[in-house]
Amino acid sequence: MPPSExxxxxxxxxxxxxxxxxxxxxxxxxxxxxRQRGPWRVIxxxxxxxxxxxxxxxxxxxxRTFPPATAAVEHYRWELVGMVRRAARRRxxxxxxxxxxxLVTIPLDLVDAPGEAADQERAAPVLWDGxxxxxxxSGGIVxxxxxxxxxxxxxxxxxxxxxxxxxxQRMRDRADxxxxxxxxxxxxxxxxxxVFETAxxxxxxxxxxxxxxxxxxxxxxxxxxxxxxxxxxHSGDAEMVLSLLEQTFRPERIRYFVTSAIGFxxxxxxxxxxxxxxxxxxxxxxxxxxxxIRGSVYPINVVxxxxxxxxxxxxxAGE
Amino acid sequence: xxxxxFPVTAEWALWGKESHDAGYRLLxxxxxxxxxxxxxxxxxxxxxxxxxxxxxxxVSWLPDAAQRNYVAVAIHDTEQGRYDAGGRxxxxxxxxxxxxxxxxxxxxxxxxxxxxxGRYRLGAHGPExxxxxxxxxxxxxxxxxxxGLAIRVAALLLTGQPVCILGADRAGLDTRLRFLDEVMSLxxxxxxxxxxxxxxxxxxxxxxxxxxxxxxxxxxxxxxVVTWGQPDTARxxxxxxxxxxxxxxxGVPDPVTLLAGISEPMGFGQAEIAMMLERLHVSYTExxxxxxxxxxxxxxxxxxxxxxxxxxxxxxxxxxRAPDPARAMSVPEILVxxxxxxxxxxxxxxxxxxxxxxxxxxxxxxxxxxxHYQQIIARHRLFRADMRIRKPLQAQLYRLLLQVAFRRxxxxxxxxxVHTCAGQRDxxxxxRSLLLAINPARQPDLRVQLLGLNALGERELRHTLRDKQLPxxxxxxxxxxxxxxxxHARIVCDIAVSDLYRRIGTVDRKALWDALVQxxxxxxxxxxxxxxxxxxxxxxxxRLLCVTFGAKLEPxxxxxxxxxxxxxxxxxxxxxxxxMADPGDVPLAERTFTRGIIGxxxxxxxxxxxxxxxxxxxxxxxxxxxxAPRRLIPWRPGHGHRGGx
Numbered sequence: 001m002p003p004s005e006x007x008x009x010x011x012x013x014x015x016x017x018x019x020x021x022x023x024x025x026x027x028x029x030x031x032x033x034x035r036q037r038g039p040w041r042v043i044x045x046x047x048x049x050x051x052x053x054x055x056x057x058x059x060x061x062x063x064r065t066f067p068p069a070t071a072a073v074e075h076y077r078w079e080l081v082g083m084v085r086r087a088a089r090r091r092x093x094x095x096x097x098x099x100x101x102x103l104v105t106i107p108l109d110l111v112d113a114p115g116e117a118a119d120q121e122r123a124a125p126v127l128w129d130g131x132x133x134x135x136x137x138s139g140g141i142v143x144x145x146x147x148x149x150x151x152x153x154x155x156x157x158x159x160x161x162x163x164x165x166x167x168x169q170r171m172r173d174r175a176d177x178x179x180x181x182x183x184x185x186x187x188x189x190x191x192x193x194x195v196f197e198t199a200x201x202x203x204x205x206x207x208x209x210x211x212x213x214x215x216x217x218x219x220x221x222x223x224x225x226x227x228x229x230x231x232x233x234h235s236g237d238a239e240m241v242l243s244l245l246e247q248t249f250r251p252e253r254i255r256y257f258v259t260s261a262i263g264f265x266x267x268x269x270x271x272x273x274x275x276x277x278x279x280x281x282x283x284x285x286x287x288x289x290x291x292x293i294r295g296s297v298y299p300i301n302v303v304x305x306x307x308x309x310x311x312x313x314x315x316x317a318g319e
Numbered sequence: 320x321x322x323x324x325f326p327v328t329a330e331w332a333l334w335g336k337e338s339h340d341a342g343y344r345l346l347x348x349x350x351x352x353x354x355x356x357x358x359x360x361x362x363x364x365x366x367x368x369x370x371x372x373x374x375x376x377x378v379s380w381l382p383d384a385a386q387r388n389y390v391a392v393a394i395h396d397t398e399q400g401r402y403d404a405g406g407r408x409x410x411x412x413x414x415x416x417x418x419x420x421x422x423x424x425x426x427x428x429x430x431x432x433x434x435x436x437g438r439y440r441l442g443a444h445g446p447e448x449x450x451x452x453x454x455x456x457x458x459x460x461x462x463x464x465x466x467g468l469a470i471r472v473a474a475l476l477l478t479g480q481p482v483c484i485l486g487a488d489r490a491g492l493d494t495r496l497r498f499l500d501e502v503m504s505l506x507x508x509x510x511x512x513x514x515x516x517x518x519x520x521x522x523x524x525x526x527x528x529x530x531x532x533x534x535x536x537x538x539x540x541x542x543x544v545v546t547w548g549q550p551d552t553a554r555x556x557x558x559x560x561x562x563x564x565x566x567x568x569x570g571v572p573d574p575v576t577l578l579a580g581i582s583e584p585m586g587f588g589q590a591e592i593a594m595m596l597e598r599l600h601v602s603y604t605e606x607x608x609x610x611x612x613x614x615x616x617x618x619x620x621x622x623x624x625x626x627x628x629x630x631x632x633x634x635x636x637x638x639x640r641a642p643d644p645a646r647a648m649s650v651p652e653i654l655v656x657x658x659x660x661x662x663x664x665x666x667x668x669x670x671x672x673x674x675x676x677x678x679x680x681x682x683x684x685x686x687x688x689x690x691h692y693q694q695i696i697a698r699h700r701l702f703r704a705d706m707r708i709r710k711p712l713q714a715q716l717y718r719l720l721l722q723v724a725f726r727r728x729x730x731x732x733x734x735x736x737v738h739t740c741a742g743q744r745d746x747x748x749x750x751r752s753l754l755l756a757i758n759p760a761r762q763p764d765l766r767v768q769l770l771g772l773n774a775l776g777e778r779e780l781r782h783t784l785r786d787k788q789l790p791x792x793x794x795x796x797x798x799x800x801x802x803x804x805x806x807h808a809r810i811v812c813d814i815a816v817s818d819l820y821r822r823i824g825t826v827d828r829k830a831l832w833d834a835l836v837q838x839x840x841x842x843x844x845x846x847x848x849x850x851x852x853x854x855x856x857x858x859x860x861x862r863l864l865c866v867t868f869g870a871k872l873e874p875x876x877x878x879x880x881x882x883x884x885x886x887x888x889x890x891x892x893x894x895x896x897x898x899m900a901d902p903g904d905v906p907l908a909e910r911t912f913t914r915g916i917i918g919x920x921x922x923x924x925x926x927x928x929x930x931x932x933x934x935x936x937x938x939x940x941x942x943x944x945x946x947a948p949r950r951l952i953p954w955r956p957g958h959g960h961r962g963g964x
Contacts, residue, residue: 018341019405048522048536055371069336069407071343072368074523075539116342124363130526149341284406291406 011075011109012309013135016144017159018115021188021261023067025144025302026076026112027056028261032299039082040307045107049077060262064293070114073130078108080310106310111138120162132166140182140309145241147187147195147229154235157244164248176250182312183245183254184305187226190217190260191280191300195229199258202228214264214273216300222256253312257305263298324452325425327417330389331449332358333441335411336403350446352383353416362393362414364528368521370410373397376496377517377529378429381416388512388584391416392432413441415449419512423582425455426508428500430493456504458576465505465567465575467550469498473505474564475543476530477592478557478645484533487547492518495533502531504575505567507595512584530587554674558644559592565671566601569709589644650679650688650723651695657716658699661706669708673715680722692724693740702741704750717756729757731802734767746806748774765789765797769814770807784818791819791831799838809848812841812859820862832867836879839886840864846889856891857898864895872899874907881911887919888912910935 014022030042030053044050053076059065084104087097111134117127135141143160150156164179171179189195196215199205204221208214217225223242230238245254264273265280282292332348332355348358365379374396381389393414401409415436422432431454439449475482487495495518503511516531525538537544545551555561567574581598585591648656653675660669684692696702701720706713724740725733737757741749749757749771759771760783772780794815803811819826835841841863845856868876880896881888888896893912900908917930 019403019407046536046539048534048538051535052523066405066407068369068371068410069341069343069403069405070369071410072363072366072521072524073526074369074521075525076523077539114342116344119342122342122344124359126360126363284402288400288402289406290402290408 011111011134011138012140012142012306012313013111013131013138014113014142014144015118015131015135015163016115016142016188017118017146017149017153017155018069020115020144020146020149022115022142022144023056023070023112024060024261025142025186025188025259026110027060027067028297028299028302029078029306030057031061031297032302033080035298036303038303039084040080040303041082042078042080042108045077045079049075052076053078060293060297064295066291066293070112072114073117073127073134074112076108076110076112078110080106080108080307106307106314108306108310118159118163120166128166132163132170135163135167135181136170138181139313140184142305142309143183143185143245144188145185145226145229146189147198147232148189148192150229150233150235150238151194154233154237156233157235157237157240160241160244164244168248178250179248181249181253182309183249184309185222185226185245185254185256186259186301186305187222187229187256188259188261189281190258191262191264191278193279196278198229198232199225212266212271212273212298214298214300217258219255219257219304222258225258226256255305255308257301259299259301259305261297261299261302262293263300265295266298268295323425323455325421325427325455326450326452327421327427329415329417329436329449329451331416331436331439331441332362332414333411334358334362334414335401336409338402338409339404341404347442347446349448351448352385352387353381353389354384357381357383358414361391362412365393365515365517366524366527367395367517367519367529367532368524368527370395370519370521372519373410374492375517375519376429376433376492377515378499378511379515380419380512388419389416390419390422390432390511390514392429392436394433394437413439415439417453419509419584420582422453422511423508425453426458426579426582427453428456429503430496430500431456433496456579458579465501467552468545468548469501469505470564470567471550471552471555472502472531472545473567474555474560475545476502476506476587477559477563477596478543478555479587479589479592481529481540481542482531483537483542483544484531485535485537485544485546486549487533488535490533490547495519499531505578507578507581507583507585509581509583509585510587513586554671554678556645556647558646558648558671559589559596560644561671561674562596562601565669565674566599569670593644648675650676650684650692653679654692654695654701654720655699658695658701661699661701661708669716670712673712673719676719676723680719683727684723689724689726692720693736696720696724697740697742700742702737702749702753704752710752713752714756717753721756728761728763729767730764731766731800734764734770735804744806745804751775765793766800766803766807766811769797769811773810773814780814784814784821788822789818791826792834794818795831795834795838795841799841799844805848808844812844812848816859816862819866823866826866828867831863835863835867836883839883840880840892842889842892843886845891853891853894856889857894860892861895861898864899868899870899871901872896872904874904877904877908878911881908881915883915883919885919888915 014026016022033040033042042053044053052074056067059067082104083101085099086102087099090096090098113131113134114127117123117131120128145156167179174180187195190199199217202225204217204225205215206218208216227239227242230242233239262280264278266272267274267277280294280297282294284291328351330349330351330353333346334343335346336343337346345355345359345362348355361379361381365377367375367377374394377393377395379391379393381391383389391414393412395410395412397408397410401411403409413436415432417432435451435453436449472482472484499516499518503514514531515529517529518533520527520529520532520534522534522536522538525540555564571577585595653672657669657672660672702717721729721737725736729737735745737753738745738749741753743749754771754775757771759768759775762768762771768783769780772783798808798812798815800808800811819831838844840860842860845859849855864872864880872880877896877900881893893908896908896912897905914931914934917927917934922930
C-alpha cells in the first residue's frame with residue numbers, strides 16, 4: 001500500500017439513494033441466514049450493534065414494518081459466525097482428505113448512511129463528508145440500484161457520479177487509477193411488480209430449488225438484467241452507471257445481484273410461491289398510511305453479496 | 320428570577336419531509352438573522368441519529384453571521400398520519416434558537432424552552448420569528464442538593480470528552496431533560512453557548528457531535544460512560560475535572576446561584592476551562608514548577624536522612640512542564656498544589672488533591688523522594704496547625720502527607736523529621752491534630768510512642784501505659800537510647816521511671832534489675848541528661864531502686880549497685896543508696912562507693928592500682944557486725960513481699 005493511502009478498516013458501506021432499501025436489506029440479513037439453514041448466523045460484536053440487530057430484525061418479522069428512514073451515518077458492528085467444514089490432507093496421503101469443522105468468524109463492519117447523503121447538492125456537508133469518508137475507509141461497498149426509483153426520478157447516474165468523483169479525488173494516489181474496493185451491485189426490490197415483470201419478460205427468471213419454488217434471476221444473468229433495466233430508464237443516463245462503476249473500480253471486483261430484502265409473498269396455507277399472488281410489499285394507499293409488509297419475509301440474495309464482500313475483503317486482508 | 324418571565328425572540332426551522340420526499344431536508348425556516356444554510360448545518364451537525372422512541376430533545380448552539388451566540392432546542396417527533404414516499408413515518412425536527420444573552424438574563428433552562436416552544440406548530444403562521452416569554456430559573460430548591468451523578472457529569476464535561484449516560488431507558492423525556500438542566504446548572508451559564516446534548520442518541524451513530532447524551536449502549540468512541548442512578552465517587556483522573564468536582568462538593572455553599580451569574584459565552588476547550596477554573600479559584604492554570612531544593616542540614620542531634628547520607632539518590636530537579644490536565648500529577652506537584660489551595664480563599668476543595676495523593680500513597684517512595692517531599696512539606700508549612708479547613712480534611716491531609724513522605728511505621732528518625740517539617744524544636748510538642756494523624760499509640764517504635772503520647776497529654780499517656788503494661792526492659796532500653804536528643808531523652812527517661820514507679824510491687828523486678836545492671840542503673844544516663852540537677856538525678860534513681868529492691872537496700876544489693884563491675888557510681892546514685900540503706904550498712908556503702916569511683920573512675924591504671932592498695936582489703940567491705948545479711952527474694956504476685964514507698 002502506498003504510504004499516501006489512508007488506512008482502510010475493511011468495513012462495508014451501504015451506498016444508494018434515499019428509499020432504495022439499504023436499511024431493510026440489513027434488517028433482512030439475519031432472517032436470510034436463518035432461512036438458508038446454512039452454517040452462518042449474524043451476531044452483534046458490541047452492545048449497541050447487537051441491540052440494533054435485534055431491533056431491525058424484529059421490526060421486519062414481528063411488526064412487519066419497514067425500518068425508519070436512516071437519519072445519520074450509522075455503524076453496525078456485526079459478525080458472521082459459523083461452523084465451516086474444512087478439509088486437510090492426511091499425513092499418509094494415500095488415505096485421502098480429513099474433514100473437520102471449524103468455527104469461523106467474519107467481521108461485518110457495516111455503514112448505513114441516509115440516502116440523501118449521496119446527493120452532494122442537497123446533502124448537509126456533515127452527511128456528505130461522513131458518507132465519503134466511510135467509503136474511503138471501507139474495503140467493500142454495497143451499491144443499491146432501485147429500478148423503480150430510477151423509473152420515477154431518473155437520478156441514479158447523478159447520485160453515482162457525484163459520489164464516485166469525490167471518492168476518486170480523495171483516493172487519487174492509487175497506482176492503477178482504479179479504486180480498490182470490492183463492489184456488490186444490488187438490483188434491489190426484485191419483488192416489486194414492475195421489476196419482476198421486466199425480468200420475466202426478458203426471460204431471466206428461473207425457479208429456485210426447494211419446496212417453495214421462488215423465482216430468481218441467476219447470478220450470471222444479473223449483470224445483463226442490470227443493463228436491460230438501465231436501458232429502460234427514461235433519463236437515458238442510467239446506462240452510464242454501469243460503465244462508470246467499471247471504469248472506477250476493478251471489473252473483477254464487481255459482482256451483480258438481483259435482490260429483494262422482503263422477498264415474495266407466500267400464502268401461509270399453501271406454502272408455495274403463487275405467480276398470481278406474490279406481492280409482499282403493501283405500498284400506502286394514500287399519504288396518511290405507512291407502507292407495510294404483507295406476510296413473512298423471504299429475503300433473496302441478501303446473504304450472498306455480504307458473504308462475498310466480507311470473504312473477499314478478509315481474504316485480501318489475510319494475504 | 321423565581322417565577323419571573325423573560326421576553327425572548329426565537330428563530331426557528333422545520334426539518335423533515337413532505338409525503339413525496341424520500342430524504343430529509345429543511346422544510347421551512349424563519350426569516351431572522353440565522354439563514355437556512357446555518358440551520359441545515361446545525362441540524363445535521365447535532366443530529367442524534369436514527370431515533371426509535373419519540374419525542375426526544377436535542378440542545379445545541381450556533382452563532383449567526385454577526386457572531387451572536389444562540390442557544391437552541393430541537394424537538395424530534397412524528398406526526399400522526401405523516402409518511403414519506405417510502406411509506407415510512409416522518410420524524411420532524413422543530414428547531415428553536417434564542418440569543419444566549421436573552422436566556423442568560425433569567426438563567427432560562429432547556430426545560431423551560433421545551434415547555435414553551437413545544438406548543439408551536441411551525442410553518443403555519445409564516446416565516447416570522449417567534450416572540451415568547453420564558454420562565455426564569457427557579458434556582459436551587461431550599462435545602463436541595465445537586466445529585467451526585469449530576470456533579471460527576473458536570474465535572475466530566477470539563478475533560479473535553481463526551482459523556483454518555485446509560486441505563487435511563489425507563490426514565491421519561493422530562494426526567495432526562497431536567498437532568499441535562501441540572502448538569503448545566505452546575506456549570507457557568509455561559510457554557511450553554513457551546514453545549515450540545517440530547518435526551519437520546521443512537522448508539523450506532525458513532526460520529527455524532529453531542530457532548531452529553533443518553534443512549535442504549537456505549538458507542539465506539541472515547542466517551543466517559545456513567546450509569547443512570549449510580550453516582551460514581553471514584554477519581555476521574557483529569558485535573559480540572561477532579562478539582563471541579565471537589566469544588567462542587569465542598570468548595571462553595573451555593574454553586575448553582577454563583578454559576579448562573581456567570582453568563583459570558585465560554586466553551587469547553589481546555590484553555591477556556593482553565594481560565595474559568597482560575598476565575599472560580601478552583602484550580603491554577605500553570606502547574607507549579609517543582610524543583611528539588613538544596614538538601615536541608617539534619618537537625619542537631621538527629622540522624623541524617625537517607626537522602627543526605629547518599630546524595631546520589633537525590634531526585635533530579637523536575638523541570639517545569641506545560642499544563643496538561645490529563646497527565647497524572649506527581650507527588651511534588653500535588654503537595655505544592657495543596658499548599659496553594661491552603662493559601663487561597665477557600666481551601667476546602669483540596670479534596671481533589673487529597674484524592675490524588677490517596678491514589679499515590681499506596682506506592683512506597685524511595686528515600687530520596689521522601690526527603691524531597693519532606694522539604695516541600697517544610698517549605699510550604701503543610702504540617703502547620705492554623706489551617707482554615709474542616710477537621711476531617713485536615714486529618715486526611717496529615718495522614719496522607721505522613722504516608723507519602725515518611726516511612727511506615729514511623730521510626731524515631733522520621734519522628735524527628737516530622738518535627739523539623741512542622742517547624743517545631745525538639746522541646747516543643749507537635750500540635751494535637753498532627754499527633755492524632757501520627758497515632759502514636761499504634762507506632763511500634765517505643766520512643767515514638769512515648770514521645771507522641773506525652774505530647775498528646777498526660778491523660779492519653781497514662782491511659783495507654785496503663786493498658787499496655789510495658790516490659791521494664793523495653794522501657795529502660797528506650798530511656799538509654801543514644802539516638803534520642805537530650806530533650807527527647809529526658810522525656811522518655813522520666814516517663815520510664817514514673818511508669819515503673821507507678822507499677823511498684825507489680826513490675827517484674829528480676830527483669831528490671833537485669834535491665835538496670837545492663838545499663839549501670841542509669842546513673843550515667845541521668846548524669847548526662849541532668850548535669851546541673853543532682854537532686855533530680857538522686858530522686859529518679861531512688862525511685863528506680865525502690866521499684867527494684869523495695870524500700871530498704873540489703874548489703875548485697877548495696878555492693879551490687881555501687882560496685883557495678885563496669886560503671887562507676889555517681890554521687891546522686893550514692894545519695895540514693897544512702898537514703899535507702901540501713902544505718903548499719905552506711906559504712907559499707909561508703910567504702911563500696913569509694914572503691915567504685917576509684918576503680919572505675921578517671922584515674923589511669925597505675926594510679927588507680929596505687930589508690931586501691933591504700934584502701935582496706937576487699938573482704939572488709941562486709942555489712943556491719945550488728946546485722947545479719949538478708950537474701951534478695953524477687954517479688955512474685957501473691958508472695959507477700961512488696962516494696963514500700
